[in-house]
Amino acid sequence: MMDSTKLTSEERLLAAIAYGESSTLDQYEEMAALASVMVRQMKARGYSSIDAFTSKDKNFSFVRTDGNARYAKLMKAAEKDVERSAPMSDAVRAARNALSGGVDHSKGAYFWDGADIRSNYKHHAKVRSGIHFTDPAHNIYGISGSERTKILYRTVRKKVNGQVKTVREEVGRYSWVYESTAAAGGTIFWRYGQDWMTVTRAKEYK
Structure with a gap:
């Protein structure tokens, strides 16, 4: 009390x-x-x-x-x-x-989700961005992770064999945006994955 x-x-x-x-x-x-x-x-x-x-x-x-x-x-x-x-x-x-x-x-989380992540799974913003469970115990709603490797590129101009050409260079890659930190009651807690943070230079709280 x-x-x-x-x-x-x-x-x-x-x-x-x-x-x-x-x-x-x-x-x-x-x-x-x-x-x-x-x-x-x-x-x-x-x-x-x-x-x-x-x-x-x-x-x-x-x-x-x-x-x-x-x-x-x-x-x-x-x-x-x-x-x-x-x-x-x-x-x-x-x-x-x-x-x-x-x-x-919450073990360092910045975000959370309740039961709607299961009921609205196909259209859920985090699921569509990519979620990853770091511990099976966090998956209290029995949903699937939505990991998928994505590669970010940038277009640069380079001199190749004496000629200036436009080429694509890989900036980095990531497989999920959100990773679980904990689960309690009916809530799953999340933070951004480090690979996504590094590639996008995102702030950990936005």
């Missing part, structure tokens, strides 16, 4: 996001992992608070604006009711753990 320290607005907001984004399994590790990803993304994107992050960058977590019932429940709940609810208390513990730099149950 949560300690009796009065909830700050930041703690309540992050707890509500983690509670709203998590599955109804109400697992602490899942909520803690989600909270850790939110804090990592907040810092990576240069925000000083979860409130500023989720107010200005509305595309990362939709629970503040999409009518998520679990999010609304925790945001509106009196502190005594939060304390009496084991799942909401765990969400607060998860938020406090992430904000204080505690155990990262």
Whole structure:
């Protein structure tokens, strides 16, 4: 259960996001992992608070604006009711753990997916980009990886046998964009694969 320290607005907001984004399994590790990803993304994107992050960058977590019932429940709940609810208390513990730099149950993730990755598998953006499970235990929905080697080229002009010709040179190759870091409750956690990061020079949080 949560300690009796009065909830700050930041703690309540992050707890509500983690509670709203998590599955109804109400697992602490899942909520803690989600909270850790939110804090990592907040810092990576240069925000000083979860409130500023989720107010200005509305595309990362939709629970503040999409009518998520679990999010609304925790945001509106009196502190005594939060304390009496084991799942909401765990969400607060998860938020406090992430904000204080505690155990990262996401194992360094920057992204996550829930059950929609199975129900919308064929059209899912991550699946279409390429996903790879680094551990079979992360594949909680029993879906297939979508690895496929892709080669990036650049066009350059070179002098060949005294003549200037336009040729294609390989820049690099990768087999997936997203690789799993962990799974908890109903959520799979992801980060970008190193090969894709190297080839595209992408930022690890975008």
